[in-house]
Amino acid sequence: MAHPFLSLTPLLRAALLALPLLAHPGAQAQQATSSPAPAAAPTPSRHMIAEIQVLPRPLGTAEDRYKFVDAAIAVIQASGLKYEVHAMGTVIECPPEQIWPLLQAVHQATLEAGAERTLSVIKVSNSAQAGGPRVSDLVGKFRR
Numbered sequence: 001m002a003h004p005f006l007s008l009t010p011l012l013r014a015a016l017l018a019l020p021l022l023a024h025p026g027a028q029a030q031q032a033t034s035s036p037a038p039a040a041a042p043t044p045s046r047h048m049i050a051e052i053q054v055l056p057r058p059l060g061t062a063e064d065r066y067k068f069v070d071a072a073i074a075v076i077q078a079s080g081l082k083y084e085v086h087a088m089g090t091v092i093e094c095p096p097e098q099i100w101p102l103l104q105a106v107h108q109a110t111l112e113a114g115a116e117r118t119l120s121v122i123k124v125s126n127s128a129q130a131g132g133p134r135v136s137d138l139v140g141k142f143r144r
Helices: 011-025 029-030 067-079 097-111 136-141
Strands: 046-059 082-086 090-093 117-126
Touching: 011 029, 046 067, 046 082, 067 090, 067 097, 090 097, 097 117
Parallel strands: none
Antiparallel strands: 046 090, 046 117, 082 090
16 A cells, blocks of 8 residues: 555645745745855864664674674774773764764774675764763763
């Protein structure tokens, strides 16, 4: 059975898709120009926390069960950044401009190590204010 949205008439579907444009008064005028006015860029935070979990398929080889995950962690270790390996992911702390290329390299490392495919689950957190919480701020009271 087709999704209900797909079974709508083309005219009704176009009208529903246009609703967000009608909600913003300047949307039609802005859409008519070839290049919209650039928005003011937010001031970047100098600190970010990211967690990455790589899920390669297969996980490893018969000789080395976690070979591909270990390859991903090796990239993080080689970065020289502050990190913590956990049972279901690795947390990294560093400036945002360093985290994004590292996350890409970690994901790619599983494929380069021989995984047939991989899925990475990534969570990132930072603050609009300078600094922002550190991992130790968030979990320190739970550590013995």
